Amino acid sequence: MLSWLVPQASTSARDIDWLFALILVTVGFWFVVAQAALFTFIFRFRRRPGVAASYISGERKEEKRWISRPHALVIVCDVVLIVGALLTWKAVKQDLPPADERIRIVAQQWAWVFVHPGPDGKLDTEDDVRTVNDLRLKIDTTYHFELTSRDVVHSFSVPAFRLKQDAVPGRIVTGWFRPTRLGTYDIQCAEICGIGHALMPARLTIETPAEHAAWYASRSAQGG
Ligand SMILES: [Cu+2]
Incomplete structure (x- = not known):
């Protein structure tokens, strides 16, 4: 519904x-x-007239x-x-189903940074692919995410995923999602995080494997 x-x-x-x-x-x-x-x-x-109330x-x-x-x-x-x-x-x-892909999500005042592993398949290496306020995911793929914050408490909210998860500085919150529908959806910070809180939206795009591969190739060619 x-x-x-x-x-x-x-x-x-x-x-x-x-x-x-x-x-x-x-x-x-x-x-x-x-x-x-x-x-x-x-x-x-x-x-009714003439009828007494009963106790x-x-x-x-x-x-x-x-x-x-x-x-x-x-x-x-x-x-x-x-x-x-x-x-x-x-x-x-x-339950944490086995991951096909891993990504890191970093909240900060006032933007979302998304980090995909580079061609070596590992996070925290030089070839990582980073985007700001633009999350690209492949359909029918199970992602594990590591969510954290650089400054204050934010909340990663994706209504189309029915997902809302706090991003807490100093902690890495692990979770997962599996996109099932192509299209572009909203991401919003759902925790008052300062004067720019309302200016912290991002966009989620769910792509076919071919579209995602083309985007990923163009980004990794630019060196992330
Ligand atoms: Cu925020």
Whole structure:
């Protein structure tokens, strides 16, 4: 459902949207049932001339059932939602599928620096390919990222990936994503990080392997 508003561009986006749909359907069902009961009772037992209001203490068995049965059903729904949330968390955050590619993401006031390994396949060597505010990824490729910050806390937010991860100076946060949809998407810093925070957007482009290889070749020919 969320994909009507923001496209799903990674496997995690699909998992997270599934969880949101599960929550929406479960909570939505109970909302409709509760409102239907409320309005039915309001109209059915509304004030009528000559009929005295009855005092209901909630002590009789058939009155208590109106509380205990929905209560038990809501607890069952809670368990379903907790299990769904844990499964999604495991798929998105706990499991680290084998990497096809690795990249480093460095936040700073006020830009994003993306570092791809050079032709030697290693980060932190002279041939690394660096871009600023321009992340190029290959479709259907599992990336491990190392996220860090040079100054203050930033947050790497990619709505199309349903990913938001703090970038903390002095720490390297490892995570992963697997792009599944071609196109250009937004990246935004999601942590107030100073006066230029709002000027910290970047662009994500998901390319075919051929497009990505052509871009990579042109960048590594320029020496990163
Ligand atoms: Cu920032």
